[in-house]
Amino acid sequence: MGRVDRARISIEDLKGKADVDDKTWEKVSVALGGAKDCMPLISNFAFVNAKAVTTAVNSLDNAVQKGKVMLLYDLCREQCGLLLASRTTMEAGTPAAGGARAAPSGAQQVEPKRLKMSLFVDSVDDGSFALLAIEDYSSRLKFFKQLYGDVPVPQIPTREQLSALQSRLLEDESPFVDFRVWTPGQRKRLREEKTKRWTLDDGVPTKVISVSTPSLAQWRESFVIFKHAMVMLKQGSFADFERYKSAVEGLTETFGDYWSVVVEADEVMRSSHIGSYRDANPQLSWGECFVLAADDAAFWRCHVDHKVMRFHFTDKEGPQKSGKGRDPRQRASKDVSQQFCYAYQDGRHTGDKCKDGRIHLCQGCKGRHDLPRGRNLCPKAAAARASVASKGELAGSKPEGAPPENRARRA
Numbered sequence: 001m002g003r004v005d006r007a008r009i010s011i012e013d014l015k016g017k018a019d020v021d022d023k024t025w026e027k028v029s030v031a032l033g034g035a036k037d038c039m040p041l042i043s044n045f046a047f048v049n050a051k052a053v054t055t056a057v058n059s060l061d062n063a064v065q066k067g068k069v070m071l072l073y074d075l076c077r078e079q080c081g082l083l084l085a086s087r088t089t090m091e092a093g094t095p096a097a098g099g100a101r102a103a104p105s106g107a108q109q110v111e112p113k114r115l116k117m118s119l120f121v122d123s124v125d126d127g128s129f130a131l132l133a134i135e136d137y138s139s140r141l142k143f144f145k146q147l148y149g150d151v152p153v154p155q156i157p158t159r160e161q162l163s164a165l166q167s168r169l170l171e172d173e174s175p176f177v178d179f180r181v182w183t184p185g186q187r188k189r190l191r192e193e194k195t196k197r198w199t200l201d202d203g204v205p206t207k208v209i210s211v212s213t214p215s216l217a218q219w220r221e222s223f224v225i226f227k228h229a230m231v232m233l234k235q236g237s238f239a240d241f242e243r244y245k246s247a248v249e250g251l252t253e254t255f256g257d258y259w260s261v262v263v264e265a266d267e268v269m270r271s272s273h274i275g276s277y278r279d280a281n282p283q284l285s286w287g288e289c290f291v292l293a294a295d296d297a298a299f300w301r302c303h304v305d306h307k308v309m310r311f312h313f314t315d316k317e318g319p320q321k322s323g324k325g326r327d328p329r330q331r332a333s334k335d336v337s338q339q340f341c342y343a344y345q346d347g348r349h350t351g352d353k354c355k356d357g358r359i360h361l362c363q364g365c366k367g368r369h370d371l372p373r374g375r376n377l378c379p380k381a382a383a384a385r386a387s388v389a390s391k392g393e394l395a396g397s398k399p400e401g402a403p404p405e406n407r408a409r410r411a
Helices: 002-006 012-018 022-033 042-046 050-058 063-079 134-148 159-170 186-194 216-232 238-254 256-273 275-280 286-294 297-321 379-396 404-410
Strands: 114-116 128-130 198-201 204-207
Touching: 012 063, 022 050, 022 063, 042 063, 050 063, 114 159, 128 159, 134 159, 134 216, 159 216, 216 238, 216 256, 238 256, 238 286, 238 297, 256 275, 256 286, 256 297, 275 286
Parallel strands: none
Antiparallel strands: 114 128, 198 204
């Protein structure tokens, strides 16, 4: 009770130092306690909930008076040994007006950690973002679970993901996230990033980047995390984002063999086009923008329907009229049932059966799995090649103490 007893003094002195006039103070007192004289002491005001004070202050018409009342609130809280409500009111460790001592060293604000956008939200964004305080992240997660119940851990956005997305929103950018890096299992993905191969590009060491299209299953996993993050940041409702997800899944059902076209259109929509709805009506929430995106038939017709038709007729007519343009390895065999489907290798075709009658297997490992696939991109094939190479090095190495005749024979 020591800090309360020390603050059981009249608030008038601090009111004068914060320059809060009686008329403004009466409005705040009525808004918080229902009476003009309900907060005569410093402790009465200091222990009021910060959200309630913010609501009362926002009801004032004068922006200058709003700032003065918030300054008074912080002075009262410091007098009681509480953390500042307005973090930018004063520098950490600066004495408060009226001789009040600064908050304890443990309460000083620490500079937030900054992380790279390219690692968590967008692989081509070279910017950075500030990491949310753990208390802020925990409170948002707790509130989310109170409303919607427990959700599986892989579907919960990490502190880094939520911080990066919030940073984009605060900068008034569209809430685009790249589903190649915005994935569940962030620690595993980042650990794999650390072990990627490097190569020399014009004498400069450069990390080898493998660009692959996420499969439909991976897209769904990433979108669920994105949906939960947007709801946690109060940017829309579950129904808003489910509407968009259903639209993309509907296109996939219609054009199942052309998933790469659908996912490319989805990226164009979320990265750039969706902002046009808000430009036309700034009052729209991002959730409402996603609903408009789902219903934008003209966009999907241009970016999906028309592209699929062009691919379809190119696949059907172009290669059959002339052998030119077809991969030489495919022209070697006239029986298409014995040929690998190259559209399946890069994700343009999906499913177990090829509509053109070719083989839907990975050309690298001769198995069926999600992207990346192909002779050079398949991770299983790469591991097998590395294993063979290591065995060859062991077989070709010269054991210690080998007799001269063996060395001569090898020579």
